[in-house]
Amino acid sequence: MNDAQTIAVEVVGIEQVTPLIKHFKLAPVGGGLLPVFSGGSHIIVVMQAKDRVHKNPYSLLGSPSQLTTYEIGVRRMEESRGGSHFMHDAVKLGSRLEIAHPVNLFGLDKIARKHVLIAGGIGITPILAQLEDLHGGGVPYELHYSVRSAEHAAFLERLRRREGARLHIYYDSDGQLIPFEPLLAAQPLGTHVYVCGPAGMIKHVIGTAQASGWPDSHIHWEQFSAPPVGDAFEVFLARSKISVHVPPDQSLLESIEAAGVEVPYLCRGGVCGFCHTRVLELDGELMHNDHFLSNADKANAKNIMPCVSRARCKRLVLDL
């Protein structure tokens, strides 16, 4: 939880890199350098829309050693609750935004003997910065990047120029698929795989790697879930002694924050576990959308990650 330590930035570059993805460059207001970060890090971007505040995680895609600007790529989400549309439609050159310090939940393993990086679509963004960390490091790596079609291949020129033969590109439109089974079966011991992309791709890579005998410790993935829309519901916060209405297009965490109650968070995407909250009473069911709780924890309905999860219930009481 770090709103006290946000950094004020100004948008100094906007480029439409594919029909759906915009590339933003953010510089600190007043000049100077932004904090050093490591490849795979994300920032929370705080957007002051007219009637509400959006806080979305975006991976840093620029070089960790180039700190006059941070670069992010924002895909326009079809079922957006507003954050990505705000970035695409309302943010212009010169717009001011607030960002939190970088957090890395998708770092490279420093004792890996080889790295295999797999990206699907917008999932290329954290991997771009990981590649910067790998340059000149002496550890072999390869990149497999899958896109819908040529016009959707964001940052392809940058990748071709820097990665050369290490880059393998696959176009769905041409029926090209990443050959996951042979790719993962053929890697030397000590290889780590990193995947970022659509949920189905991540699930498939994890399953294929496990079936090929990979240890879980060598399989890395990141997927920020956007909080899904759902039915409205009411929640009672036991320690704060207030009732909060959660509308369909606002997350539980956002609604609690809007009511003036602070909840610690890091990723706002169901990954880090920081906003973990105890459920004290429930008459109904929880709609878990996070990647943090175990299936057993999800089943016992005693815990919830309010950043992405909701409830369909008559009554919900949280330990907040």
Place this chain on the structure above:
Amino acid sequence: MSAVFKPHETFRDDFSYRNSPQAIRRFPLPFAEDAYMYSVNIEPHLPGPPGSVTEFAFDVDEHYVAECRERAIVLAAEPLRYQALPHMMSSQWDCLELIMESLAKDYPAHFSLSRQGNRWHWINRPLEIDQQFTFGDAATLPREPLDYITRQAQGDFVVMDQREGDLWCEAGMVTTQADWSLDFDIGMTFKEWHGPVPLAHELQVFDRALKFLLNLRLGSPVRRLNWTMTVHPRLDTSPENYPHWGPDRAMVTPQNAGDLVHLRVELQGLWRLPRSNAIVFGIRCYLISLRELATVPKWARRVHRVLRDLHPALIDYKGLTRYRDAAIAWLAPFDDGAPTTPGTAPE
């Protein structure tokens, strides 16, 4: 605090280390009440009041020059007190940057750092060091970056790599430790490293601490206090040198405890490092004799009660078994039974 350095005091042989009255008043007493038990007592490492040990990220006090000399003596005899595994090089540079930037900003009279791209110029006036080097190129420093900078800092440092949902103790400079060994622990996970600590595992202290630290944020360091006791103001109470200090514990009597027995407090700070995503764990040791402590009446009462009522497992783990009774006896005349005010302030 604008400390006057005492470059000739010693932490061995004649043990000439003493605290000035100012150093006593700012001593970080770890007991906020008259009893002690483990807790996850982690708080943000925010600047404390002017003059306090937490005013700055790294406290430089009157013992700075002498402690750096003591570290050099230990390293000359036992070079393995400093170790770093090969994959920890980016974290070494992170540590060097953190310490140099902090010292230069907080103590401009003593340290300065100028940076022009990767060309850095570091000046440490108390130790008479003037070094130009290329950040990121270890060949331009006389030693590895972590070795180089922690020889110019008070307290021990351990760098933990983060992977597989754990923290691995994989680099460090450890010469002022309370009976643990970097050479033994290097390569261990967080819970392996803390294995010997009694009770805390049952209290799930390490589960919670690990979970917390895995999410430690850049720019949001945290700290906690820990404590034990040491006979003589000896910084290097290492397992390697147990034959030199272990027998001291049999010398303590109710008559000499005031001068021999020292409360040993560790100000532990934890910082997320930016390039490596590792965490550096600073363990800064403060020593105060019971006689110095007793110049503050509240502290004498409180430490007397804490020692008297300490959990048996902690007495043993902290190595106090042989001399706790003598220390309690020495402190007893200072404890009139009056209540103490909450908090750790002198009064």
